[in-house]
Amino acid sequence: MALLVAAAIGFHTLPAQAETSLSLADKAALQAAMQRHIDRVTVDGVVLYLDRESGEARRLHPVTAHPMILAYGEHYVLCFDFRDDAGDTVPIDYYMAHRDPGYVVFHTAVADRALLQDLMKSGHVTRLQ
Amino acid sequence: MTRSRDAGPEPAVPTRPRWAQRLHVRFLAIVTASFLLIILPAAWLLFGTMQQTDNLLLASRIGSLSARAAGAIDRHGAHQDPALARDLLAPLAADRAFLCAELRQGPSVVAAVPTAQGCVTGLPGESLEIPVGDRPVLTLRARFTDAELVETRRLELALTISAVTLAFLAVLAAGSLSYRLLIWRPLSRLNKAIALSAGTGPRRTVDWNSRDEIGLIVQAYNRLAIKETDRERELRSAYDRARASEQALGALNRDLEERVRQRTEQLEIALHEADRANDSKTQFLWSMSHELRTPLNAIIGFSEVISSQVFGPVRPVRYRAYADDILYSGRHLLKVINDLLDIARIEVGRERLDEAPTETGPLVANTLRVIAPLAEESHVALDSAVADGPACLMIDATKMQQILLNLLANAVKHTPSGGTVSLDVGIADDGRPRFRVSDTGHGIPAEALTQVLEPFGRAEGGASPHFQKGTGLGLPLARKMAELHGGELVLKSTVDVGTDVTVYLPASRILPADAAQQNARSAVG
Numbered sequence: 001m002a003l004l005v006a007a008a009i010g011f012h013t014l015p016a017q018a019e020t021s022l023s024l025a026d027k028a029a030l031q032a033a034m035q036r037h038i039d040r041v042t043v044d045g046v047v048l049y050l051d052r053e054s055g056e057a058r059r060l061h062p063v064t065a066h067p068m069i070l071a072y073g074e075h076y077v078l079c080f081d082f083r084d085d086a087g088d089t090v091p092i093d094y095y096m097a098h099r100d101p102g103y104v105v106f107h108t109a110v111a112d113r114a115l116l117q118d119l120m121k122s123g124h125v126t127r128l129q
Numbered sequence: 130m131t132r133s134r135d136a137g138p139e140p141a142v143p144t145r146p147r148w149a150q151r152l153h154v155r156f157l158a159i160v161t162a163s164f165l166l167i168i169l170p171a172a173w174l175l176f177g178t179m180q181q182t183d184n185l186l187l188a189s190r191i192g193s194l195s196a197r198a199a200g201a202i203d204r205h206g207a208h209q210d211p212a213l214a215r216d217l218l219a220p221l222a223a224d225r226a227f228l229c230a231e232l233r234q235g236p237s238v239v240a241a242v243p244t245a246q247g248c249v250t251g252l253p254g255e256s257l258e259i260p261v262g263d264r265p266v267l268t269l270r271a272r273f274t275d276a277e278l279v280e281t282r283r284l285e286l287a288l289t290i291s292a293v294t295l296a297f298l299a300v301l302a303a304g305s306l307s308y309r310l311l312i313w314r315p316l317s318r319l320n321k322a323i324a325l326s327a328g329t330g331p332r333r334t335v336d337w338n339s340r341d342e343i344g345l346i347v348q349a350y351n352r353l354a355i356k357e358t359d360r361e362r363e364l365r366s367a368y369d370r371a372r373a374s375e376q377a378l379g380a381l382n383r384d385l386e387e388r389v390r391q392r393t394e395q396l397e398i399a400l401h402e403a404d405r406a407n408d409s410k411t412q413f414l415w416s417m418s419h420e421l422r423t424p425l426n427a428i429i430g431f432s433e434v435i436s437s438q439v440f441g442p443v444r445p446v447r448y449r450a451y452a453d454d455i456l457y458s459g460r461h462l463l464k465v466i467n468d469l470l471d472i473a474r475i476e477v478g479r480e481r482l483d484e485a486p487t488e489t490g491p492l493v494a495n496t497l498r499v500i501a502p503l504a505e506e507s508h509v510a511l512d513s514a515v516a517d518g519p520a521c522l523m524i525d526a527t528k529m530q531q532i533l534l535n536l537l538a539n540a541v542k543h544t545p546s547g548g549t550v551s552l553d554v555g556i557a558d559d560g561r562p563r564f565r566v567s568d569t570g571h572g573i574p575a576e577a578l579t580q581v582l583e584p585f586g587r588a589e590g591g592a593s594p595h596f597q598k599g600t601g602l603g604l605p606l607a608r609k610m611a612e613l614h615g616g617e618l619v620l621k622s623t624v625d626v627g628t629d630v631t632v633y634l635p636a637s638r639i640l641p642a643d644a645a646q647q648n649a650r651s652a653v654g
Contacts, residue, residue, distance in 0.1 A: 031189045
């Protein structure tokens with residue numbers, strides 16, 4: 001029973017701590033900053049991406065913003081799904097830092113989930129509660 | 130259903146265990162604890178995850194909508210056209226999470242939703258401020274609330290609690306039903322069968338054919354019950370046989386008892402008749418002896434007169450020899466009659482002891498003096514030892530001397546020439562005074578030892594003349610006189626070795642050595 005109570009308290013307190021560390025407004029500001037960044041870099045509604053392997057500039061159409069926010073030290077990582085002209089989904093991870101009054105993107109990882117996975121494995125990137 | 134192998138009254142089922150000790154309750158307690166331990170954390174985790182996801186979705190939606198609105202305003206230069214700016218901000222109002230939105234240029238509001246009101250001071254919710262384009266003074270401020278999300282969470286929590294409760298009740302019901310079907314029913318039947326079988330009634334089996342652990346237990350119990358029933362049947366059969374044997378034995382015993390009773394009655398009647406015949410015989414002997422003595426005295430007296438020739442010589446001389454024979458025979462006959470009279474008197478209880486303190490030494494000396502001529506005539510040595518015996522006894526001296534004379538005379542008669550007869554007076558190991566007469570005669574066969582103690586019961590010695598001497602009254606008379614003194618006569622004999630006859634008197638008859646002299650002095654005085 002003690003274990004039950006402890007588990008209940010733990011599960012109850014974890015979300016509350018996440019909300020105090022990053023409020024709903026901050027999360028929305030992060031999403032807005034990512035959206036603004038995408039709007040700013042789009043050319044005729046698409047993001048152009050230089051593919052090293054093919055040597056071509058791929059056209060990536062913005063589709064869906066991931067609601068998930070990851071913590072990277074004092075910074076954050078957000079994801080956005082794009083689709084190329086062939087219809088394949090291309091995820092882009094945005095590494096964002098705080099700068100008053102909002103947030104800015106300081107690194108963009110296109111179709112490079114390995115980086116994010118390595119950072120998560122090494123514990124540098126954690127899931128934001 | 131419980132099936133009984135034999136019909137019979139059903140004894141009371143044992144009292145059920147206390148509430149907390151019932152297997153059902155404990156089973157449900159374990160199920161409940163397990164359920165809560167698993168479901169509650171799982172539900173809480175699920176609820177928390179849903180809450181977090183909703184929160185992130187809300188933040189994503191608000192951020193995205195706000196950013197798109199800010200981008201549209203920037204692209205269309207709407208900060209210079211408040212009406213256009215309001216139109217671009219209007220979609221934000223469609224979202225229930227948004228409370229208000231303002232397009233601000235520095236401290237002044239260019240456009241606001243709701244129109245002409247904007248985000249008034251004190252409005253609840255959180256505020257989001259986004260730069261519009263690259264103009265730092267132009268910002269989009271929006272206020273939004275998670276009230277709908279909170280409400281949704283509340284509803285989800287209620288639904289979760291309801292679902293958990295329903296699931297809990299379902300688990301309880303399923304557990305209880307499973308317990309009743311799988312455990313309680315066979316256990317109840319088994320318990321009832323055991324309770325019924327525990328009494329003196331027939332063994333019961335349980336009708337339960339499951340192949341699980343309970344079924345194995347029930348089958349084991351059924352095998353045991355059947356074995357017990359068979360054993361009881363065998364025991365009952367053996368008991369019936371034993372009872373029949375006991376009844377037969379009882380009948381036989383009663384028959385035997387009846388026979389014994391009848392035989393005892395017959396024996397008692399025969400004994401009574403024998404006693405009466407013996408009394409009659411004794412009375413007859415006593416009367417006849419008494420009647421015979423009177424004429425015998427005349428015969429002895431006159432034959433003695435004739436034999437002693439008191440009135441002159443008897444002619445012819447042969448008549449004197451006849452008279453001697455008559456006198457000898459008469460005296461012998463008188464002795465026999467006197468012995469018979471003594472025995473008869475003792476048997477009819479008319480004989481009395483004339484007791485007085487008697488010195489043993491003179492008694493023995495006188496007796497030996499009387500018997501000495503007979504021993505000398507028979508060439509039998511006579512020996513005596515009185516030193517270790519009591520000096521004085523309270524006895525009837527005449528009868529004691531008669532006892533000793535009879536025993537010594539018998540011994541001399543049955544001892545061949547050259548033999549020895551001895552009289553030993555002493556004190557036995559148990560303190561009783563004893564008179565032992567032993568001889569080196571022919572002895573008496575063991576089978577005749579009892580017979581010679583009865584009147585006229587001479588030993589059956591076949592053609593041997595040794596057993597034909599005497600009248601057969603000496604030993605019986607001595608025995609009866611010893612018994613009259615409260616003592617006993619013990620006869621031991623070995624054929625061709627000799628005979629020992631010992632008279633034991635009670636130890637109480639021993640007196641101090643000078644008792645006889647004091648008695649004599651007191652009698653004179």
